[in-house]
Amino acid sequence: MERRDWDKVSGEGVLLLDHYDEMAGMLADSFWRAGFSGPTIVLSEDACLPEGMTSLYRLAADDSVRSAFPGAVREAGERDAAQERGYRLAHAGWTPGTGRHFNQIELPDYWEITADGVSGKVFDRNHLRGRIFYARTEASRIVSDVDWLDETGTVRFTDHYDLQGQLYARTTFNERGERFCCSWFDDRGRERIVENYVIGDLIVSRNGVTRRYRNRTELAVAVMRELGLEGQRIFYNSLSYPLFVSQRLAMHPAGNVLFWQEGPRSDIHGNMQMILRGNSHTRQILVQDGKSCQALLSLGASADYVRPFGFAYGFERANAAGDDVLICTNSDQIEALGQIVRALPNMRFHIAAVTEMSGKLMAFGSKPNVRLYPVASKAILARLLQECDWYLDINRGSEIVSSVKRAFLNNQLILGFSNTLHRPRYVSPEHVFDDADGLIALLRGLHSSRDELQRHLGLQRAAAMTEGPEAYRRLLGER
Numbered sequence: 001m002e003r004r005d006w007d008k009v010s011g012e013g014v015l016l017l018d019h020y021d022e023m024a025g026m027l028a029d030s031f032w033r034a035g036f037s038g039p040t041i042v043l044s045e046d047a048c049l050p051e052g053m054t055s056l057y058r059l060a061a062d063d064s065v066r067s068a069f070p071g072a073v074r075e076a077g078e079r080d081a082a083q084e085r086g087y088r089l090a091h092a093g094w095t096p097g098t099g100r101h102f103n104q105i106e107l108p109d110y111w112e113i114t115a116d117g118v119s120g121k122v123f124d125r126n127h128l129r130g131r132i133f134y135a136r137t138e139a140s141r142i143v144s145d146v147d148w149l150d151e152t153g154t155v156r157f158t159d160h161y162d163l164q165g166q167l168y169a170r171t172t173f174n175e176r177g178e179r180f181c182c183s184w185f186d187d188r189g190r191e192r193i194v195e196n197y198v199i200g201d202l203i204v205s206r207n208g209v210t211r212r213y214r215n216r217t218e219l220a221v222a223v224m225r226e227l228g229l230e231g232q233r234i235f236y237n238s239l240s241y242p243l244f245v246s247q248r249l250a251m252h253p254a255g256n257v258l259f260w261q262e263g264p265r266s267d268i269h270g271n272m273q274m275i276l277r278g279n280s281h282t283r284q285i286l287v288q289d290g291k292s293c294q295a296l297l298s299l300g301a302s303a304d305y306v307r308p309f310g311f312a313y314g315f316e317r318a319n320a321a322g323d324d325v326l327i328c329t330n331s332d333q334i335e336a337l338g339q340i341v342r343a344l345p346n347m348r349f350h351i352a353a354v355t356e357m358s359g360k361l362m363a364f365g366s367k368p369n370v371r372l373y374p375v376a377s378k379a380i381l382a383r384l385l386q387e388c389d390w391y392l393d394i395n396r397g398s399e400i401v402s403s404v405k406r407a408f409l410n411n412q413l414i415l416g417f418s419n420t421l422h423r424p425r426y427v428s429p430e431h432v433f434d435d436a437d438g439l440i441a442l443l444r445g446l447h448s449s450r451d452e453l454q455r456h457l458g459l460q461r462a463a464a465m466t467e468g469p470e471a472y473r474r475l476l477g478e479r
Helices: 023-031 055-060 072-084 216-226 241-248 270-276 288-297 335-343 361-367 380-388 402-407 436-447 450-463 468-476
Strands: 013-018 039-043 111-114 119-124 127-134 143-149 156-162 165-171 179-187 191-196 202-207 211-212 234-236 256-260 280-289 306-308 322-327 348-350 372-374 390-393 415-417
Touching: 013 023, 013 241, 023 039, 023 234, 039 055, 039 191, 055 165, 055 191, 055 216, 072 202, 119 143, 191 380, 202 216, 211 216, 234 241, 256 270, 256 372, 270 280, 280 288, 288 306, 288 390, 322 380, 322 402, 335 361, 335 436, 361 372, 380 402, 415 436, 415 450, 436 450
Parallel strands: 013 039, 013 234, 234 256, 256 280, 280 306, 322 348, 322 390, 348 372, 390 415
Antiparallel strands: 111 119, 119 127, 127 143, 143 156, 156 165, 165 179, 179 191, 191 202, 202 211
8 A cells, every 4th residue: 555545544553464475365355355444564574465565674665755865866877887887687578567577587698597387597508597486476477586596506695576576675695595684675776774684683774864773673663653653553463573563552542453373282372471461452362263262262361352253255256056066186196086976977077287187187088077177277267166166175186276265265165085185274174074975975965955055155154264344344443
């Protein structure tokens, strides 16, 4: 969110995330579905973030007001001079504001890039000089990081790119390949932040002034105060930096809220014990993992603080109770596939892979109720997710294209075996089997009863801790 929007939503609070991962993204999506338009700030170094989130480091790498920064003209001139020297950088068709594909990384003359769907490499003739890593995005081969190697193959620095293709930071390593420091740049390529990983401090140049901050917490508190967020209600998801920051800022009358997203453990985290004793600005601990919530309560955590609270999912459609079953796999190791296909001749089984299929799997194409989709495109996968009403999580290989979660969001009923589940969060315990007979019996029974199917879809949503947007709106409205 742009800073210019924050003044008008300053009363809504702040969503403060330790780092960006799937669970953090689901929490942010839940807030946004409830109508939250306050700032969502990520405290980690990752600035390769989806729209609507902003990194602490990106905020601190920009002036608080749009004023000329001392030395800007000189630095721009230096960049021009560098380009006039023999080190020419080729953008290969990259348009600023769009993600960089693997072949749009700046290279010296005569260096070349090779890449596949997983990663890329940079060569100087036959000498490996770099490794390219892709962003967590549905767009293919968009670059997030590039490791640059010395003559011995040791990483000496890493360039970090955001989803607009901008080089926003560079991490430098010592001769042993250990992280030494990281420099952050503004949108004009000027160095604004240097974080020293050895002693933990940060040197920040903003508004013509250079300051030293002892740690990330101190920087975050300063930036949030500058943005007028002192005293706002803080919703956060970690007992690390977000908790430390929330403790340093003035407390909102309703108190702050911790969304606990970790799995069960055998004890109560020390910082959580502080909250449970009433010695913090946090008044609620909303646990987003069912087993973790049960474990905390069994360990003596007070129900006055701790309760389960899930996500407001963005379901894409209703289940039509049709005949089509989807299986996504890159392996031919699909548990009891032959038995299931034979036992349910009135159902159509669609098996999709993003790779070629083995002869063993291709042989199933002769079955009248089986359709195979080797090297399936994104369009084909999207269509299958829309058209099928059942998903079998029964392949022994890894999950592909986040298929189980996408099946859940398309309201497909998900069934699987205890030894093949990839995403237990989205599967009701009633839908997990030790053998094919039980799975077949339930699938056959639900296929013939629309009412029972709807009841079992409710069990699936409950297992995934589904909340409506109104639950988040009530939380946001507390005063």
